[in-house]
Amino acid sequence: MAVTEPYRKLIKLYARAFYDGEMLAPSPSDKPKKGKSSRGLAVVVLDTLMRRQWIKEEELAKDLQLHAKQLKKVLKVLQDEGIVVRDSRKETVLRDPSKPPRGAKPDDVKAEVKAEIGLAHEPKPPKPPGGADDGEDEEAPKPKYHTYTYCSIDYALALDVMRYRLLRARKKLRDEVDDKNVVQEYVCPGPNCGAKYTAHDAAALLNFDDHELHCSRCDTVLIEDSADLAKMDIGTKEDNERRRRREAVKDMLARIELQIKPLTDQLEVVRNLPPPVTLSLSEWVLQNSVMQQTLGSADGKEDRKGHVPTHVPLPFMGETQVKVEIAGAGGAAQAAPQEEAAPLKQLPPWMIRQSMTNLTAEQRGEYALPPGVKEELVKGEPKPEPEVGQFAVKPEPGLVKEEPADPEAEQRRIQEEYAKAYYAAYQESLRKAQEEAAVAAEVREDNGVGLTAGLEAKAEEEGMEWEEGPSDAGAAGLDVRIQEQEEGAYDDEEWEEGGTADALPGQDVDRKQTEEVLHAEDDLDWEEGG
Amino acid sequence: MFFHIVLERTMLLHPRFFGPKLRDTLTHQLLQDVEGRCDGKNGFIVAVTNVDPKGSGEITSGTGMVKFPVSYNALVFRPFKGEVLECVVTQVFKMGFFAEAGPLQVFVSNHLIPDDLTFDSTQEPCFKSDTGEWRIQKETEVRLKIVGMRIDATNISAIGTIKDDFLGEIRDDATGT
Numbered sequence: 001m002a003v004t005e006p007y008r009k010l011i012k013l014y015a016r017a018f019y020d021g022e023m024l025a026p027s028p029s030d031k032p033k034k035g036k037s038s039r040g041l042a043v044v045v046l047d048t049l050m051r052r053q054w055i056k057e058e059e060l061a062k063d064l065q066l067h068a069k070q071l072k073k074v075l076k077v078l079q080d081e082g083i084v085v086r087d088s089r090k091e092t093v094l095r096d097p098s099k100p101p102r103g104a105k106p107d108d109v110k111a112e113v114k115a116e117i118g119l120a121h122e123p124k125p126p127k128p129p130g131g132a133d134d135g136e137d138e139e140a141p142k143p144k145y146h147t148y149t150y151c152s153i154d155y156a157l158a159l160d161v162m163r164y165r166l167l168r169a170r171k172k173l174r175d176e177v178d179d180k181n182v183v184q185e186y187v188c189p190g191p192n193c194g195a196k197y198t199a200h201d202a203a204a205l206l207n208f209d210d211h212e213l214h215c216s217r218c219d220t221v222l223i224e225d226s227a228d229l230a231k232m233d234i235g236t237k238e239d240n241e242r243r244r245r246r247e248a249v250k251d252m253l254a255r256i257e258l259q260i261k262p263l264t265d266q267l268e269v270v271r272n273l274p275p276p277v278t279l280s281l282s283e284w285v286l287q288n289s290v291m292q293q294t295l296g297s298a299d300g301k302e303d304r305k306g307h308v309p310t311h312v313p314l315p316f317m318g319e320t321q322v323k324v325e326i327a328g329a330g331g332a333a334q335a336a337p338q339e340e341a342a343p344l345k346q347l348p349p350w351m352i353r354q355s356m357t358n359l360t361a362e363q364r365g366e367y368a369l370p371p372g373v374k375e376e377l378v379k380g381e382p383k384p385e386p387e388v389g390q391f392a393v394k395p396e397p398g399l400v401k402e403e404p405a406d407p408e409a410e411q412r413r414i415q416e417e418y419a420k421a422y423y424a425a426y427q428e429s430l431r432k433a434q435e436e437a438a439v440a441a442e443v444r445e446d447n448g449v450g451l452t453a454g455l456e457a458k459a460e461e462e463g464m465e466w467e468e469g470p471s472d473a474g475a476a477g478l479d480v481r482i483q484e485q486e487e488g489a490y491d492d493e494e495w496e497e498g499g500t501a502d503a504l505p506g507q508d509v510d511r512k513q514t515e516e517v518l519h520a521e522d523d524l525d526w527e528e529g530g
Numbered sequence: 531m532f533f534h535i536v537l538e539r540t541m542l543l544h545p546r547f548f549g550p551k552l553r554d555t556l557t558h559q560l561l562q563d564v565e566g567r568c569d570g571k572n573g574f575i576v577a578v579t580n581v582d583p584k585g586s587g588e589i590t591s592g593t594g595m596v597k598f599p600v601s602y603n604a605l606v607f608r609p610f611k612g613e614v615l616e617c618v619v620t621q622v623f624k625m626g627f628f629a630e631a632g633p634l635q636v637f638v639s640n641h642l643i644p645d646d647l648t649f650d651s652t653q654e655p656c657f658k659s660d661t662g663e664w665r666i667q668k669e670t671e672v673r674l675k676i677v678g679m680r681i682d683a684t685n686i687s688a689i690g691t692i693k694d695d696f697l698g699e700i701r702d703d704a705t706g707t
Contacts, residue, residue, distance in 0.1 A: 199678070211621075
């Protein structure tokens with residue numbers, strides 16, 4: 001929306017009336033630096049902003065040939081003063097592989113902005129060309145989000161602030177003239193206190209030692225708050241201070257009225273004019289999406305040259321709209337078709353009670369499935385001991401009835417039968433496991449003592465070793481003995497079947513020899529042990 | 531300004547006071563509780579003139595205490611903005627002086643003291659005119675006008691001025707400044 005001329009003039013006058021001085025020295029403790037004067041900066045910034053709507057602060061800085069930081073400070077002041085609104089927005093920054101290095105002069109504004117931003121926000125330094133990590137750069141540039149701050153003049157707000165400001169200024173001076181500010185204010189001059197008190201607090205603040213008002217926080221002697229006016233106008237303190245001050249204030253009021261006359265006149269002009277509507281940033285972006293698209297096509301030319309557009313604004317989907325409907329007549333009518341559409345959820349079995357008669361088959365978990373699938377479902381029930389689950393015997397398909405009369409009873413029956421079959425299978429598996437363990441023990445034993453018939457081939461290979469073995473027979477014999485002691489329980493049982501260890505029929509000469517040697521040692525050992 | 535108004539209060543009485551002198555105890559405790567107190571709405575309760583227990587007490591469960599609803603007549607002092615009071619100066623210092631009107635403490639800052647009175651601390655701290663005709667120091671009676679008040683739940687603080695006609699030091703032989 002075009003800003004009407006009266007409002008432009010108003011803002012211009014306002015800026016020149018109130019923001020003509022130093023902008024960036026808000027507290028007297030800040031020492032003004034040479035060559036860093038911000039005098040009149042706000043006027044320039046506001047005049048520039050008046051010709052645009054929302055603008056990226058970096059771009060504004062570029063246009064004004066100002067340092068971005070300095071501009072940001074000025075804008076912050078103006079924002080606090082209620083003239084400028086600022087908003088930030090996330091935009092994608094595509095990382096351009098052909099990005100100019102740090103020292104290079106960027107071609108256009110966007111590239112420069114991007115370079116600045118990129119440098120500021122990149123955790124890693126720019127990689128050297130031809131480095132080991134080049135492969136990463138070759139990949140498609142990842143969209144990188146960066147928050148840009150936009151700024152704009154809020155005319156309506158500025159108008160309100162302006163009026164209030166003038167009102168307060170006049171009121172303060174008039175009160176001073178008429179001596180109406182009866183409640184005297186006191187301020188603490190302490191370096192980092194600045195507490196303010198009113199005359200109502202005087203009783204609590206009075207120090208009885210020196211009869212002065214002391215700050216309750218830092219115990220500094222308080223001074224009167226109208227000191228700013230006094231400082232400006234009054235030379236000596238004793239010489240009829242208050243009367244002179246009143247004269248001075250009266251004079252000041254007259255001068256102010258004269259000086260802000262153009263501003264007040266302009267305020268009268270705009271009194272009946274609606275202020276220009278300041279869109280919010282998102283609205284503005286939405287409105288300007290067409291413009292952004294044309295910009296995007298301009299960037300498309302660069303794409304052909306191998307560049308990637310630096311800024312891709314995120315699509316604005318419109319304001320978030322939340323519609324809350326109270327469940328009433330209309331709400332229920334709307335909700336009903338949804339219920340029909342959504343499939344009913346299966347209730348867990350432990351939640352189904354006898355009294356719940358109106359449950360559908362789906363809710364009971366009984367889907368109309370072909371019998372094969374149903375069996376699968378039944379088999380798929382959780383097993384109590386999954387580690388031996390491999391031995392579990394699946395129930396026969398005949399056990400499962402196709403169409404149960406009473407679904408609950410049928411389910412229970414299936415579960416019982418399944419459990420029986422499962423436990424039978426489990427016992428079977430236990431027995432098998434025992435047997436296998438026995439066999440395994442046998443194998444272990446044979447590996448330790450000598451060689452079983454099933455391991456003849458291996459024995460032949462190892463026979464050589466065993467023949468040499470007796471040279472260090474002491475150590476070997478000791479090992480065997482220990483193993484025998486450990487597995488004694490197994491030994492007694494197992495060797496009964498195939499005869500005792502001594503009676504084991506030898507099938508190999510080598511083995512026999514080895515055994516004889518071993519047994520001889522064994523006998524010795526046992527005798528010693530006995 | 532003073533008012534004679536009817537107020538109500540619920541008294542809590544310990545069972546040990548039950549007996550023939552229950553009413554006396556109730557009255558005594560009420561006086562102890564409310565006289566001299568200040569509440570934001572009614573101002574300072576200066577005196578209780580009549581106590582009238584209403585109905586019978588009610589035993590609170592758990593504690594055994596008894597609640598007695600009591601209505602009483604009280605003389606209250608409620609200052610108002612713009613009211614002119616006669617006060618006694620209690621303290622004088624550079625920033626102004628404090629004066630008391632009964633329970634009310636009023637602060638008069640030096641802005642609200644006529645310009646021809648200046649602070650002098652050579653002897654006893656005081657505000658005095660150049661001629662020495664007028665002198666406000668401790669124990670001086672002044673007539674002042676309340677120009678500002680702050681009412682808390684339990685206290686009222688007031689700001690007064692003597693910068694107006696017929697305000698300031700009160701003298702027996704004079705009718706004002």
